[in-house]
Amino acid sequence: MYKILVVDDEKLIVKGLKFSLEQDNNFVDAAYDGEEAIAFAKQNNYDIIILDVMLPKADGLEVCQQIREFSNVPIIMLTAKGEDMDKIMGLEYGADDYLTKPFNVIELKARIKAILRRITTGAPNLLESILTVRELKLDTEKRRVYIHEKEVDLTIKEFDLLELLMMNEGKVYSREELLGSVWGYDYPGDVRTVDVHVRRLREKIEQSPSEPKFVFTKWGVGYYFR
Amino acid sequence: MYKILVVDDEKLIVKGLKFSLEQDNNFVDAAYDGEEAIAFAKQNNYDIIILDVMLPKADGLEVCQQIREFSNVPIIMLTAKGEDMDKIMGLEYGADDYLTKPFNVIELKARIKAILRRITTGAPNLLESILTVRELKLDTEKRRVYIHEKEVDLTIKEFDLLELLMMNEGKVYSREELLGSVWGYDYPGDVRTVDVHVRRLREKIEQSPSEPKFVFTKWGVGYYFR
DNA sequence: TTTTCTGATGAAGATTTTTTAAAGTTTTTA
DNA sequence: TAAAAACTTTAAAAAATCTTCATCAGAAAA
Numbered sequence: 001m002y003k004i005l006v007v008d009d010e011k012l013i014v015k016g017l018k019f020s021l022e023q024d025n026n027f028v029d030a031a032y033d034g035e036e037a038i039a040f041a042k043q044n045n046y047d048i049i050i051l052d053v054m055l056p057k058a059d060g061l062e063v064c065q066q067i068r069e070f071s072n073v074p075i076i077m078l079t080a081k082g083e084d085m086d087k088i089m090g091l092e093y094g095a096d097d098y099l100t101k102p103f104n105v106i107e108l109k110a111r112i113k114a115i116l117r118r119i120t121t122g123a124p125n126l127l128e129s130i131l132t133v134r135e136l137k138l139d140t141e142k143r144r145v146y147i148h149e150k151e152v153d154l155t156i157k158e159f160d161l162l163e164l165l166m167m168n169e170g171k172v173y174s175r176e177e178l179l180g181s182v183w184g185y186d187y188p189g190d191v192r193t194v195d196v197h198v199r200r201l202r203e204k205i206e207q208s209p210s211e212p213k214f215v216f217t218k219w220g221v222g223y224y225f226r
Numbered sequence: 227m228y229k230i231l232v233v234d235d236e237k238l239i240v241k242g243l244k245f246s247l248e249q250d251n252n253f254v255d256a257a258y259d260g261e262e263a264i265a266f267a268k269q270n271n272y273d274i275i276i277l278d279v280m281l282p283k284a285d286g287l288e289v290c291q292q293i294r295e296f297s298n299v300p301i302i303m304l305t306a307k308g309e310d311m312d313k314i315m316g317l318e319y320g321a322d323d324y325l326t327k328p329f330n331v332i333e334l335k336a337r338i339k340a341i342l343r344r345i346t347t348g349a350p351n352l353l354e355s356i357l358t359v360r361e362l363k364l365d366t367e368k369r370r371v372y373i374h375e376k377e378v379d380l381t382i383k384e385f386d387l388l389e390l391l392m393m394n395e396g397k398v399y400s401r402e403e404l405l406g407s408v409w410g411y412d413y414p415g416d417v418r419t420v421d422v423h424v425r426r427l428r429e430k431i432e433q434s435p436s437e438p439k440f441v442f443t444k445w446g447v448g449y450y451f452r
Numbered sequence: 453t454t455t456t457c458t459g460a461t462g463a464a465g466a467t468t469t470t471t472t473a474a475a476g477t478t479t480t481t482a
Numbered sequence: 483t484a485a486a487a488a489c490t491t492t493a494a495a496a497a498a499t500c501t502t503c504a505t506c507a508g509a510a511a512a
Contacts, residue, residue: 189490192492193491219499220498
């Protein structure tokens with residue numbers, strides 16, 4: 001349970017992130033412009049701040065700089081393609097990490113986790129990064145999947161899909177939610193893409209893909225892991 | 227008891243929503259075009275506004291924008307399929323949520339509840355989503371139903387039906403009301419469809435479907451849960 | 453008690469959703 | 483830059499669900 005501040009002027013993004021991070025049992029505040037962000041950061045003691053570069057009133061870099069004057073809270077910047085990352089990450093502004101829009105939520109969560117771990121323990125935690133369910137093992141750190149200790153070769157999308165579903169065992173995700181989380185919140189493509197990836201994932205991890213034991217279909221709703 | 231404004235030029239929808247929301251002990255105003263909506267919103271202090279995108283005189287997006295100039299009241303937009311949600315939800319118009327027509331009333335109520343909760347408490351309430359009556363348990367969040375802790379697989383309609391009845395224990399719903407709430411206010415089909423779904427629901431949750439202990443028939447009127 | 457309704461039940465057909473297969477596109481790798 | 487791998491789209495087949503209809507049983511009314 002971390003306290004997180006999300007700052008972006010696009011309500012849809014804020015809403016999506018808030019929802020997604022709260023799913024993982026965090027407390028999330030939202031700010032929609034630079035002034036608000038600074039005010040929030042002063043009043044609260046966040047574990048991490050996620051900050052868009054483009055903001056009304058005071059732009060993200062400026063906000064980052066101002067927050068740094070009174071706090072060392074980790075900051076992840078959200079940037080558009082083509083911005084000068086070295087500058088953002090450099091001494092002048094002091095962000096801890098950045099993500100290029102459109103990003104996918106899993107990636108963001110991975111970065112958050114990595115930063116918090118770096119901050120709190122100073123060393124990577126090798127447990128807790130491995131999820132095991134019956135004969136299926138998923139290593140989030142190494143991005144590897146095993147069945148009966150034998151490695152299964154998954155593609156990026158297949159892995160992200162399985163990781164998301166496994167990390168939220170039992171939760172039913174609609175295709176739209178999966179597209180949003182795995183493909184990025186503004187992915188314009190067809191939802192059927194999800195079906196095809198689920199199918200290939202099943203072919204790789206299920207003994208009998210048509211009677212799955214891990215990735216289930218909730219008819220009319222979506223998919224879930226159990 | 228909330229003050230709600232419903233804006234739509236289709237009288238049937240307005241009427242249905244008004245009825246349904248008043249059932250839950252809310253005060254509901256109705257407006258039938260954009261100008262009216264703005265006038266009402268100015269004069270009254272609503273807790274939430276439900277606003278159709280397609281409106282005569284001033285369209286819904288415009289209305290939304292104009293209301294935003296003087297108020298932060300939460301707004302739920304009703305849209306047809308295929309409209310640009312990002313735009314609607316984005317900064318430009320600032321709706322708080324949207325629903326695609328035809329929607330079902332349960333869904334709308336859930337959204338209203340979620341928004342009001344977010345506004346008033348600042349955080350979503352993760353508990354209180356589970357209804358338990360004797361050995362029957364219904365999880366509205368996960369959309370799962372259990373009998374004696376054993377999961378029962380319900381279809382979408384069966385679940386929606388049970389959820390509505392359970393949430394209003396004791397209240398007798400006519401078939402027409404059930405069609406309106408579960409199938410959508412503009413569902414054109416036969417009311418007998420309800421019977422068939424009730425029957426199949428009973429087959430799944432009742433020990434003896436012909437002597438039900440949960441879903442009862444009120445002869446000549448409709449069905450209720452107890 | 454008989455008649456007339458209303459609700460329950462079973463089953464067929466229609467519809468919707470998912471799975472499967474295959475071809476086309478894009479990205480990565482060698 | 484060509485080949486391979488990964489991803490996306492499309493179409494069909496298959497499966498699950500929903501709707502309708504016909505019939506039967508039981509409740510209410512005459």
